[in-house]
Amino acid sequence: MRKASxxxxxxxxxxxxxxxxxxxxxxxxxxxxxxxxxxxxxxKFLKGHEDLLQSGAANTEYMTMRCLIGDELVTKQYKQxxxxxxxxxxxxxxxxxxxxxxxxxxxxxxxxxDLFRLKDPLVKDIPLTCRARKTVVxxxxxxxxxxxxxxxxxxxxxxxTTWLMEGLLPYLTxxxxxxxxxxxxxxxxxxxxxxxxxxxxxxxxxxxxFHGVPxxxxxxxxxxxxxxRAGFDTAIARDFEGISLDRINxxxxxxxxxxxxxxxxxxxxICLMVEAFKTATATATT
Numbered sequence: 167m168r169k170a171s172x173x174x175x176x177x178x179x180x181x182x183x184x185x186x187x188x189x190x191x192x193x194x195x196x197x198x199x200x201x202x203x204x205x206x207x208x209x210k211f212l213k214g215h216e217d218l219l220q221s222g223a224a225n226t227e228y229m230t231m232r233c234l235i236g237d238e239l240v241t242k243q244y245k246q247x248x249x250x251x252x253x254x255x256x257x258x259x260x261x262x263x264x265x266x267x268x269x270x271x272x273x274x275x276x277x278x279x280d281l282f283r284l285k286d287p288l289v290k291d292i293p294l295t296c297r298a299r300k301t302v303v304x305x306x307x308x309x310x311x312x313x314x315x316x317x318x319x320x321x322x323x324x325x326x327t328t329w330l331m332e333g334l335l336p337y338l339t340x341x342x343x344x345x346x347x348x349x350x351x352x353x354x355x356x357x358x359x360x361x362x363x364x365x366x367x368x369x370x371x372x373x374x375x376f377h378g379v380p381x382x383x384x385x386x387x388x389x390x391x392x393x394x395r396a397g398f399d400t401a402i403a404r405d406f407e408g409i410s411l412d413r414i415n416x417x418x419x420x421x422x423x424x425x426x427x428x429x430x431x432x433x434x435x436i437c438l439m440v441e442a443f444k445t446a447t448a449t450a451t452t
Contacts, residue, residue, distance in 0.1 A: 179280040180379050181337065185258030186211070187377055188333060190218035191229035192261075200413050203230050207261040210288055224376075228437075231409055232363055234418050235439065236332050237266060239361045243328040244268045247357045251327040252296075253315065255306065255346075256334035259285060263299040264292050271296040274319055276311070279303045306334075307342035311349045323353045326444075331362030335388070335440075336370060336381035343383065344395055351396030359443045360398070363406075364388065366436040386431035388440035398442035403427075406437040 193208035195201060212218055240262060243249035250271050254260045257275035262268075273296045275282075282301050300319045304311075315321035329350055338346065350360065365374065370384030385391065389401040408424020426438060 178284065179278055180377075182258075182278055182281045182284065184333075184377050184379055185281065186215050187218050187224045188229055189259040190215075190223035191226045192233055193219060194223055194226050195230045195233070202411065202413065202416055203233055204265060205233070205261055207264055207289070207292065208259070211259040211261075211285065213288060227411065228406070231406070231411060231418055232332055234411075235409075236330050236361060237262065238418070239359060239441070240266055240268065240271075240328050240330070243326075243357075243359050244271060247326055247359070249326045249328050249357060249359070250297075251321065251325055252330065253321070253327055254330040254332070256331065256337070257281070258333065260330070260332070262330075263294055263296050264289060266295055268296045272298045272300060272320075274300050274302055274315060274321060276302040276304060276306070276314070278305060306338060306346050311346070312353060315353065321353070324355055326355045326357030326359075327353065329354070329358070329360035331360065333363065335362045335364035336374070336376075336384060337379070339382045340385065343385070344391065347391050347395035350392075351398070354396065354398070354444055356444050358398075359441065360392065360396075361439065361441045362388070363437070363439045366431045366434055366438060368433055369435040369437070372435070386426075387428040388438070389426070389442070390428060392440060392442040396442065398444050400445070401440065401442035403431070403438055403440045405431075406439065409439070 189208045189211040192203055192205045195203040196205045196208055240252055252271055253274045255276050257277045263273040302314050302319050304314050365384040367384045367386050370381045374381040389403040392398045392401040403426040405424040405426055408421035410419045412419050
């Protein structure tokens with residue numbers, strides 16, 4: 167097994183590099199006899215960095231839950247809300263365009279140029295399971311998201327969208343997060359939904375670093391942000407302590423006793439998620 171040299175890692179943008187240990191976690195989860203993650207591409211993404219499978223993977227159980235929650239949202243929105251656009255912000259090594267059965271969907275991946283320079287050669291011969299995959303180069307907080315998606319990639323803001331922010335939120339400062347939430351709101355038609363994971367303010371304020379990259383912020387009010395700033399009429403934050411893998415029934419369980427409000431999160435160290443939805447005006451399809 168070939169290991170990545172320190173020189174190789176130094177050539178990669180530090181934020182881009184953080185996508186690799188996450189892919190390593192999915193690869194390990196996929197390799198379990200009782201695997202709940204269907205991601206045969208994960209190990210392919212580690213070309214030149216296979217050492218992460220031995221010592222550098224992120225929390226496999228947590229990454230499995232995160233992967234499955236995102237998968238379920240995309241699939242549910244596709245089947246029940248007729249959503250045919252997915253935007254993965256800070257996409258990293260997201261492989262859903264190659265493994266989820268969403269044949270009428272256009273899948274937009276937004277990330278840095280260095281990420282796609284690393285990823286795209288590895289997937290050039292892999293068939294899509296969606297209608298189209300479009301890469302959008304840019305850094306949130308620096309780019310105009312609407313221009314990049316609509317004018318640059320053909321995104322249609324009049325149609326509902328599923329937004330994925332898997333692993334993204336802690337890397338955004340609060341001002342950038344608020345601005346991104348407003349951008350998402352303007353681009354989200356009724357029927358849209360979003361999901362992301364992060365940490366409470368107290369958690370990040372005490373110092374959190376992932377593979378050398380410090381987190382920029384944590385918030386206690388993600389639910390409020392996506393209601394008030396983005397205009398999603400339903401927004402719920404959950405403590406990951408109330409989320410678990412049910413390997414017998416092969417699903418993710420969420421205990422509603424662990425739904426968070428900003429006051430519940432304040433002053434506590436919490437790993438959390440947020441999901442939000444805009445009410446559809448049209449009849450959902452099945």
